[in-house]
Amino acid sequence: MSMLDSVPVAPGPMHAKELDHQTSTFRCISEVHPGHSGSSLEWSHVTFKIGDKTILNDCTGFLRPGELTAVLGPSGSGKSTLMNILGGRQRTKGRGKSFDGAVSFCGQVDEPVKFRSRIAYVMQDDALIATSTPREILEFSAKLRLGAKQNIARSEMKALVKDLIDSLRLTSCSETLIGNELIKGVSGGERKRTSVGVELITKPDMIFLDEPLSGLDSYAAFTTVTVLKELAETGVPVMITVHQPSSEIYQLFDNVMILSAGEVVYYGKTGRVPEFFERHAGLTCPSNFNPADFVLFALQTEPRDVIDRLVLAYKKSSERDIMPSIDAVRKTHKELVMEKKAPGRASLVAQFRELLYREIQSTLRNPVVLVMRYMILLVLGLVFGLIFFDVGQKQDQTFWLSNAAEFQSYFGAVVALNIMAMMGSAQTTVLAFPAQRGIFLREYAANMYSAVPYVISKTIVELPLAFMDSLFLMIITYWLMNLQGNFMLWVLTLWLINLCAASLAQVLGAACNSAAQAIQVLPLLTVPQILFGGIFTPVDNIPVWLRWLQYVCFLKYGVNITYLIEFGDDFDVINDQQNVDPDLLGLYIGVTFAILIVMRMTSIIILERKAKFVF
Structure with a gap:
C-alpha cells in the first residue's frame, strides 16, 4: 500500500459534536472561495545550506488539491525554512548559501519566487493594524488587491468581505478593534482568522500558514484548524507548520510531514504514522495517546541511529511511491502555470488614498499616544523654559x-x-x-x-x-x-x-x-x-x-x-x-x-x- 493511500480518521471524542455544530453554522466557504482545480505543489530532493550548516537535506513531497497538510517537528527541525522556500520567501542564493533540488507549481519547475504570488502566506505573527477592525482590514486588502481588476465593483468587494467574515466566524467581532497592549481588542483566535481572511481575498491557489496555533487556547486553535480544513475541502491545498497539536486537531489533518534536523522522517496520511514508526523503528505509540506527542517525544529522546532508520525508510518509500507521481505531474501539467496571471496592484493613487485614510484613522483612534506626546512636550518645555528663563534680550x-x-x-x-x-x-x-x-x-x-x-x-x-x-x-x-x-x-x-x-x-x-x-x-x-x-x-x-x-x-x-x-x-x-x-x-x-x-x-x-x- 502506498504511503499516501487514504486512511479514514474519525473526529476526536471531545470535539466531534463541536465539529458538526461548526460545519452547520459556518457559511459554506466554497461559496466564498471556489476551489482551483489542478493546483498542486511538488518538491524533490530539496537541500539548503548556509555555510557549513545543513538546514534541509534531501526533502521530497507534494501538496494535492483538497488536502490539509501539517508539517511537524521539534524546534529547529527546518519546518519554517521549508515552508519559506516552497512559498518563495526565503533567499536561496547569496554569499554562503547553497540550494539544490527542484520545486514545481502544477508541474512547472521554476524558482519558487516566480510563483510566490499564487501562494497565500500567513505569517506566525499576526501583523495587523491595532486601530482597525477585522472588517476594515479585509476591506483594505480587497480594495488594494482586487482594485486592479476592473470587472470587480465596490459592491462585489463588500459582498466578498461580508461572506468571508461569516465564513471565518468573525461576525461578532467584525466591528471591534484588533487591539494591542494599550487598546483592548479581539481574541487571539479572531486575530488569526482575520489574518487568514486577508489572504483569502484574492482566492489564492494554495495557502501556507507558519505556526498558526501559537499562543491560542485549545478552542481557538481547534476553530482555526476547522476553518482551514473546510477551506481545503473546497479544493485549495493548505499547509501549516505546527509544533505540538492536540489529538483532536491532529485528526483533522489529511497528511503530515515530520521533520528532524532538516530531514524528512515521514510524509503521508496522518493515520499511518504510528504504524510507520513501529514497522521501521520498533517504536509503539500507546493506545489513547496523542500521535503528535508520541512523534515529537520520540524524535527528541531516541538515539540518532533510530531516527536515521526512519529517514532511510522514508527515502526508499518516496523514491518508490512519491517521485513517480511528481514526475507524472511535471510531464502532464507543464503548460498550466503559463496560462494564469498573478493578481496586480491597485493604482498608485488608490494605494496612496487607502494608506492615507488608514494612517489618519489610526492616529485619531489612538488618543493616548497623542496625549502622552503633548504631556512630554509640556514637561520638557517647562523645564527648558525655566532653565533659560528670561534669557533673551534685545541688545x-x-x-x-x-x-x-x-x-x-x-x-x-x-x-x-x-x-x-x-x-x-x-x-x-x-x-x-x-x-x-x-x-x-x-x-x-x-x-x-x-x-x-x-x-x-x-x-x-x-x-x-x-x-x-x-x-x-x-x-x-x-x-x-x-x-x-x-x-x-x-x-x-x-x-x-x-x-x-x-x-x-x-x-x-x-x-x-x-x-x-x-x-x-x-x-x-x-x-x-x-x-x-x-x-x-x-x-x-x-x-x-x-x-x-x-x-x-x-x-x-x-x-x-x-x-x-x-x-x-x-x-x-x-x-x-x-x-x-x-x-x-x-x-x-x-x-x-x-x-x-x-x-x-x-x-x-x-x-x-x-x-x-x-x-
Missing part, C-alpha cells in the same frame, strides 16, 4: 561682545530648542516606525502596495503633527525665555528640524529589525549632528578629514537659521565667530529641505530592498 553687538557669558546662555537656549526638536521627533518615530514594519512587510509581500505611497502617506500625516509639536513647544518656551525673534519663523524652523529628525529616524527604523535595535543605533546618528554642527566646538577645531560631515548635519542648518531669526544679520563679528553667513540663509533652508527629501527617499529604497523577501 546690540557691542553689548553682547562685552557680556560674553550672557550671550552664551542666550545662544545656548537657541541651540537647546533645536536639539529638543530633533531628539523628541527622532525618539518618537524610532519607536513607532519599527512597530509597523512587520505590517508593511506582510502587506508588501501580499502585493498590496509599494513603499512609495506608504512613505508618502506617513509623511502627509506627520506634517500637521510635527507642526503642532513645534507650535506647542514654542507657546510654552517663547515667552518664558523672552525670545526676540519672529514667533512663526521659529515655529516653521523647528517644524523643519522636526521633520528632518523624523526622516532620519524613519531611515533607521526601516533598516533595523526591531525598535530595540533602532534605539541602540539612534545615538550614532543624532550625536554627530551635535558634534559636527559646530555647536559646542568651532568647526575649525575638527580634523580636516572629518570636517566635511558638517554639511550633511541638518541640525547645523537649523541652528544657523534660528540664530539669524533671533539675532538678525547685523552682528558681523559674532556671525564670524559662530560661522554664520546671513547671505546664505536661503542656502541653509534649501539644504535642510534637500536633506529631508533625500532621507525620505532613502527610507523608501531601504524598505523596498528589505521587503523583497520576508523571512
Whole structure:
C-alpha cells in the first residue's frame, strides 16, 4: 500500500459534536472561495545550506488539491525554512548559501519566487493594524488587491468581505478593534482568522500558514484548524507548520510531514504514522495517546541511529511511491502555470488614498499616544523654559561682545530648542516606525502596495503633527525665555528640524529589525549632528578629514537659521565667530529641505530592498 493511500480518521471524542455544530453554522466557504482545480505543489530532493550548516537535506513531497497538510517537528527541525522556500520567501542564493533540488507549481519547475504570488502566506505573527477592525482590514486588502481588476465593483468587494467574515466566524467581532497592549481588542483566535481572511481575498491557489496555533487556547486553535480544513475541502491545498497539536486537531489533518534536523522522517496520511514508526523503528505509540506527542517525544529522546532508520525508510518509500507521481505531474501539467496571471496592484493613487485614510484613522483612534506626546512636550518645555528663563534680550553687538557669558546662555537656549526638536521627533518615530514594519512587510509581500505611497502617506500625516509639536513647544518656551525673534519663523524652523529628525529616524527604523535595535543605533546618528554642527566646538577645531560631515548635519542648518531669526544679520563679528553667513540663509533652508527629501527617499529604497523577501 502506498504511503499516501487514504486512511479514514474519525473526529476526536471531545470535539466531534463541536465539529458538526461548526460545519452547520459556518457559511459554506466554497461559496466564498471556489476551489482551483489542478493546483498542486511538488518538491524533490530539496537541500539548503548556509555555510557549513545543513538546514534541509534531501526533502521530497507534494501538496494535492483538497488536502490539509501539517508539517511537524521539534524546534529547529527546518519546518519554517521549508515552508519559506516552497512559498518563495526565503533567499536561496547569496554569499554562503547553497540550494539544490527542484520545486514545481502544477508541474512547472521554476524558482519558487516566480510563483510566490499564487501562494497565500500567513505569517506566525499576526501583523495587523491595532486601530482597525477585522472588517476594515479585509476591506483594505480587497480594495488594494482586487482594485486592479476592473470587472470587480465596490459592491462585489463588500459582498466578498461580508461572506468571508461569516465564513471565518468573525461576525461578532467584525466591528471591534484588533487591539494591542494599550487598546483592548479581539481574541487571539479572531486575530488569526482575520489574518487568514486577508489572504483569502484574492482566492489564492494554495495557502501556507507558519505556526498558526501559537499562543491560542485549545478552542481557538481547534476553530482555526476547522476553518482551514473546510477551506481545503473546497479544493485549495493548505499547509501549516505546527509544533505540538492536540489529538483532536491532529485528526483533522489529511497528511503530515515530520521533520528532524532538516530531514524528512515521514510524509503521508496522518493515520499511518504510528504504524510507520513501529514497522521501521520498533517504536509503539500507546493506545489513547496523542500521535503528535508520541512523534515529537520520540524524535527528541531516541538515539540518532533510530531516527536515521526512519529517514532511510522514508527515502526508499518516496523514491518508490512519491517521485513517480511528481514526475507524472511535471510531464502532464507543464503548460498550466503559463496560462494564469498573478493578481496586480491597485493604482498608485488608490494605494496612496487607502494608506492615507488608514494612517489618519489610526492616529485619531489612538488618543493616548497623542496625549502622552503633548504631556512630554509640556514637561520638557517647562523645564527648558525655566532653565533659560528670561534669557533673551534685545541688545546690540557691542553689548553682547562685552557680556560674553550672557550671550552664551542666550545662544545656548537657541541651540537647546533645536536639539529638543530633533531628539523628541527622532525618539518618537524610532519607536513607532519599527512597530509597523512587520505590517508593511506582510502587506508588501501580499502585493498590496509599494513603499512609495506608504512613505508618502506617513509623511502627509506627520506634517500637521510635527507642526503642532513645534507650535506647542514654542507657546510654552517663547515667552518664558523672552525670545526676540519672529514667533512663526521659529515655529516653521523647528517644524523643519522636526521633520528632518523624523526622516532620519524613519531611515533607521526601516533598516533595523526591531525598535530595540533602532534605539541602540539612534545615538550614532543624532550625536554627530551635535558634534559636527559646530555647536559646542568651532568647526575649525575638527580634523580636516572629518570636517566635511558638517554639511550633511541638518541640525547645523537649523541652528544657523534660528540664530539669524533671533539675532538678525547685523552682528558681523559674532556671525564670524559662530560661522554664520546671513547671505546664505536661503542656502541653509534649501539644504535642510534637500536633506529631508533625500532621507525620505532613502527610507523608501531601504524598505523596498528589505521587503523583497520576508523571512
